[in-house]
Amino acid sequence: MGLFDRFKKQDCEICGKEVGMFGYKKLEDGEICKDCVKLLSPWFEDRRHSTVAQIKEQIAYRKQNEEELKNFQITRTLGDYEKIYIEEVNGVPTRFFVTQFGEGIEDNPDIISFQDVTSCVLDLDVHDEEMMQKDKEGNRVSYNPPRFQHHYNFIIRMEIRNNPYFDEVYFTVNSGVVTLETIGGIGGGIRGAALSGLMQGAGIHTANQTNSIANSREHRRYNEYQMMCEKIIQTVEDGKRGAVEAPAGPAAQPPVTEAPVQAGPKFCPNCGAPADGGKFCQHCGGKL
Secondary structure, three states, rough: OHHHHHOOOOOOOOOEEOOOOOEEEOOOOOOHHHHHOOOOOOOOOOOHOOOOOHHHHHHHHHHHHHHOOOOOOOOOOOOOOOEEEEEOOOOOOEEEEEEEEOOOOOOOOEEHHHHEEEEEEEEEEEEEEEEEEEEOOOOOEEEEEEEEEEEEEEEEEEEEEOOOOOOEEEOOOOOOOOOEEEEOOOHHHHHHHHHHHHHHHHHOOOOOEEEEEOOOOHHHHHHHHHHHHHHOOOOOOOOHHHHHHHHOOOOOOOOOOOOOOOOOEEEOOOOOOOOOOOEOOOOOOOOO
């Protein structure tokens, strides 16, 4: 291909539409227009190394998926920013899809069987930074004792089998970053606050070492999102196990009861300090 051939219009190998040099994407053996790219799975990442034939096969699969979505019965939803929509049969989770666009028909999210999920974990994305202040000369200096901000995103990652177009699904559960602040040097964020709470529960004084700065709203958000992620993971396990154990036949089975999950570190709703599980806060005396 000559230099000026790059500026010539190309025909999309999928729909046949003629497009300019900025209107198409490369395939292994041809070009595809941007409109046809939008038809591919949002989890698909290997377009550049796919042939025209493979892309046509995927678009056929996506059209079939779009038809199946019309009969998808949503019985449960988990998540806040991006949500997982679940279909249950006799109380047993069977299939799901993930989207941030309502109930997902418009963007044609892939329907996935719980039996095809090989792993499901919480990938807690954490960014720590020290908070600074200005001294009398206007220089940025540390607080004494140091203060830190800890920013959290709750990401669910699933490994998928039996799908030729993707083998991983990941999505952000929380809507907006969760930010906690701590004082001292035991450790960052929830991890440091949790350690501080455990030490206090064991009778070890941790004042002036690490304390969570009171912000009950952010503490509640952290706990809510952690519990939400644990419910998603438990639902995946229920779906994998339930599809095997559910008896055959039309008889309805009672809904699967979600196993209790262990909550993350708790905080006093009055002062925001770590709580050790008692009825009253050790710091302010308020009722938990």
